[in-house]
Amino acid sequence: MVHSSGDVQADERSPAERHTAAQARRKWPELTSFAEDYPFALDDFQIRACRVLEDGHGVLVCAPTGAGKTVVGEFAVHLALAEDAKCFYTTPIKALSNQKFNDLVDAHGAENVGLLTGDTVINGEAPIVVMTTEVLRNMIYAGSPTLGGLRYVVMDEVHYLADRFRGAVWEEIIIELPERVRVVSLSATVSNAEEFGDWLKSVRGSTEVVVSETRPVPLWQHMMVGGVLLDLFEPDGDYVNKELLKKDARARERSERSGGGRRRGRPYVDRGRVVSRLDSAALLPAIYFIFSRAGCDAAVDECVRAGLRLTDGADRDAIIDHATAACAHIDPRDLEAVGFDRWLDGLAAGFAAHHAGLLPVFKEVVEKLFERGLLKVVFATETLALGINMPARSVVLERLIKYDGTDHVMLTPGQYTQLTGRAGRRGIDVEGHAVTVWADDIRPKEVAGLASKRTYPLNSSFAPSYNMSVNLINAAGVARAEEVLASSFAQFQSDTEAVHLAEQARALSRKAAESAGAAKCDKGDFLAYFEVTQRLSQAERGAQKRRKGSLRDAARTSLEKLRGGDVVWISRGKxxxxxxxxxxxxxxxHDLRWAVVTDDGWTGSLDSTAFDGGVEVVTRVRLPKHFNRKDVKHRNDLAAQLREATRDRSRPTRRGGAAETPEIARLREEVRDNPCRDCPDAGQHTVHASRWLRLKREVEHLKSRAGQREHSLARQFTAVREVLSEFGYLEGETVTDSGRLLRNIFCETDLLVAQCLRDGIWEGLEAPALAAIASTVIYESRFEEDEYFVAIPGPITDAVAATGRRWEAIRRAENSRGLSLISKPQLGLAWPMYRWSRGEELSKALAAADGPWPMPGGDFVRWARRTADLLHQMGTAARVIGTKGSNKLADEAFDAVDAIRRGVVADV
Structure with a gap:
């Protein structure tokens, strides 16, 4: 029998095994104590990682979703308490912080655990503090005394450093933490764990990498075709299931005959049928990923309308009681505005959506009910896969294509693995199941490629921002800031790639030299001769291109002068x-065409290329007053007039080719006079010379790329400092009073906010107006250019215009230095935020949003909380200025925070 400590009962162990166990207890006594209290036996990778920690090293743990990486973080907590030291447990999002806080309070008592999430402070000086990564970064910059005694920092979900908006925070923390702190980095499976580990060693000292690719619950891959569930792979796991390929071919034929089975341009999926099939196969509960909020909501409605009920009476009562109690603090009018009754109907039937458009309290209810096993199917966007503890027996993927913010792109293998990693509940399921629903744009081999590929690289998104720069310079000067940037994982990867590129360039250079040797010619330098022939060809192509361009311009110019009835010659085409x-x-x-009728009665529109170098009007015919080119008689009558008018006319002379330029003439003469032209082996030499020239160009390209990557962050940092100096935030290497203000602004438009505060253009605004203007510098509209913005009367209109002028000035300064850091203010949330901050009910605020329909409640709450966070920063920063007007602005900013954080926006 095996105990939780990993030791075997004495009567079942050999003397050697007893000796090994005793040695382990002596060498790692804290791990032995920790493991004895754990509810299950620790896995090998957990034991290895915990031993590394107890030995006094940092550790990077990479393991699949659900494998139990957090055990290692919890052991760091155990060590901190045992050593009378501190441990900070960081998470990327507030929901995870709250979840971890509750778990640790249950394990260690409320007196030992604190929570810091920006606007929430609970027992902040406790030995164990859970916090978001931004809070820790800000504490480091501020030199907070709370850092005293800190021994361990757990960075949960450290792969977030790839996030293009927030990833830099992780790297700043890892680089800037005191040397005494041991960092426990917990990551999803990545293929470059060793590279990341090497970087951690370079900046943190002794750090070990522990990788596990073993899922605690085996995962089976399937596709559902026409309601039939089929294995994705053959039993040996190496090839795609032949029966599935046959089913796919037949389904594809049926789809083509029926017009693709599409609705509104996308494959139609009967979600109720999919859920029923999963239910009959005992594969529920399931997380059903749909990469669309509207699609998730529609899926719940479809299943409810189809009469599907996955809950019994007792489950329904428990669901309704929990959901009602969780939302009891919300104004009934606000609940009505966000569709509470509709949401509750879906829950009662066993279905729910989970996406960013839901109220946070709705999402929390869904997570809790799913965790309790009361909900059977959750239709979710991919954001659910980011760390929330919601394992299921099965995961369903409806599509393999998602919108990445700019375009619709195929899932990467890493994304596929993270999504399907939710399948299989440890201690409950013997196996997990990943099901991809067949559609005519999804092929089994594509799914197999995603499921079998093991390349999920972790790439840094670190880059210097304005706030980061002034904080780094203020803390330790420009030289230290440059060291931090040079120490980043981003530069580590860039330098590594530069080395690889240089190695490739050297290898190609050797091949180029071989080709150069093979192209040697007795009559002269064949490589020089070949380069001249290539320059001649390039010059001739350029001249031809310019000729075509001039002919196009000539044609456009002459065509724009035509009048109806002019007779012209179509010089090109059928x-x-x-x-x-x-x-x-x-x-x-740039999209003009010219409608004509030809002499055989054809009518249509042609572009300017049909008229070559231009047109010449040779005569005119009379167009009937009410000519209709769709009328056959009208066309035929006009064609007859045209034939009569051109009976004795000859075709216009076509314009000649481009004149030979002096450069082309010189190159032709140089080629003609070169002795290599007459070499009997010229053909063979040309083959080798062509390869030499291609390789030479590739080498030059690789060297250029390598040069761009070396010291790339240092160059960007120089540009950032120049902008800061231009606007007065730096004087040489000294942070000015304006720079001190900027140090307190942590958002993507940090410099713009600082400019507006420093220049006083937001002073005099009352709290609702200040909330509105603050929203403009953080909000990102889902629609084009705030098309639906309703102007707010009063002084805010002037403030918006003044804010725009400062953004323009920053944009010009950035453009001149190749930067693009500060996005344009967007106005679509201003009116809803104004109305909400004035105390109006939620339905009116949502209806005032920037789209043709009300804003989803969850979106509003998220942006409202971000606006409140910024207003809090603005209030703190305004105190730095210290004038009468700025102190009044600070008061209004803090009042606006209170006005926003009410009802559904308040944290409960």
Missing amino acids: RSGWAVFLRASGRGR
Whole structure:
């Protein structure tokens, strides 16, 4: 029998085993104590990682979702308490911080555990403090006394450092933490764990890498085709299931015959049928990923309308009681505004959506009910996969394509693995199941490629921002700031890639030298001769391109002068011949076409290329007053007029080719006079010379890329400092009073906010107006250019205009230095935030949003909380200025925070 400590009962162990166990207890006594109290036996990778920690080293743990990485973080907590030291447990999002806080309070008592999430402070000086990463970064910059006695920092979900908006925070913390602190980095499976580990060693000292690719619950891969569930792979796991390929082919044929089975341009999926099939196969509970908020909500409605009920009476009562109690603090009018009754109907039937558009309290209820096993299917966007503890027996993927913010792209193998990693509940399920729903744009081999590939690299997104720069310079000067940037994982990867590129360049250079040797010619330098022939060809192509461009311009110019009834010659294409011009058509200067009728009665629109170098009007015919080119008789009558008008006319002379330029003439003469031209082996030499030239260009390209990567962050840091100096936040290497203000602003538009505060353009605004203007510098609209913005009367209109002028000035300064850090203010949330801050009910605020329909409640709450966070920063920063007007602004900012944090926006 095996105990939780990992030791075996004495009567079952050999003397050697007893000796080994005793040695382990002596060498790692804290791990032995920790493991004895743990509810299950620790896995090998957990034991290895914990031993590394107790030996006094940092550790990077990479393991699949659900494998139990957090055990290592919890052991760091245990060590801190045993050593009378501190441990900070950091998470990327507030929801995870709250979840971990509750877990640790249950384990160690409320007196030993604190929580810091920016706007929430609970027992902040406790030996164990859970916090978001931004809070720890800010504490480091401020030199907070709370850092005293800190021995361990757990960085949960450390792979977030790839996040392009927030990833830099992780690297700043890792680099800037005191040397005495041991960092426990917990990551999802990444293929470059060793590279990341090497970087951690370079900046943190002794750090060990522990990797586990073993899932605690085996995962089976399937596809569902026409309601039939089929294994993705053959039993040996190496090849795609032949039966699945046959089913796929037949389904594809049926789809083509029926027009693709599409609805609104996308494959149609009967979600109720999918859920029923999973239920009959005992594969529930399931997380069903749909990469669309509207799709998730629609899926719940579809299942409810189809009459599906996955809960019994007792479950329904428990669900309704829990959801009602969790939302009891919210104004009934606000609940009505966000569709509480509709949401509750879905919950009662065993279904729910989970996405960023839901109220946070709704999401928390869904997570808790799913964890309790009361909900059977959650339709979710991919944000659910980011650390929330919601394992399921099965995971369903409806599509393999998602919107990444700019385009619709295929899932990466890493994303596929993270999504399907939710399948299989440890201690409950013998196996987990990943199901991809068949559609005519999803092929089994594509799914197999995602499921079998093991390349999930972790790439840094670190880059210097304005706030980061002034904080680094203020803390230790420019030289130290440059050291931090040079120490980043981003520069580590860039330098590594530069080395690889240089190695590739050297290898290609050797091959180029071989080709150069093979191209040796007795008559002269064949490589020089070949380069001249290539320059000649390039010059001729350039001249031809310019000629075509000038002909196009000539054609456009002459065509724009035509009037209806002009007779012209179509010089190119299958409609070549005489034609009557009718009118210009198209949507703009670069999309014009010319409607004509030809002498055989054809009518249509042609672009300018049909008229070669231009047109010459040879005569005119009369267009009938009410000419209709769709009328056959009208066309035929006009064609007859055209034939009569051109009966004795000859075709216009086509314009000649481009004149030979002096450069082309010189190169032709140089080629003609070169002795290598007459070499009998010229053909063979050309083959080798062509390869030499191609390799030479590749080498130059690789060297250029390598040069761009070396010291790339240092160059960007120089540009950032120049902008800061231009606007007065730095004087040489000294942070000015304005720079002190900027140090307190932590958002993506940090410099713009600082400019507006420093220049006093937001002073005099009352709390609701200040909340509105603050929203403009953080909000990102889901629609084009705030098309639906409603102007707010009063002084805020002037403040918006003044804010825009300062953004323009920053944009010009950035453009001149190749930067693009500060995004343009967006106005779409201003009116809703203004109304909410004035105390109006939620439905009115949502209806005032920037789209053709009300803003989802969850979106509003998220942006409202971010606005409140910024207002709090603004209030703190305004105190730095210390004038009467700025102190009044600080008061209004803090009042605005209180006005926003009410009802559904308040943290409960």
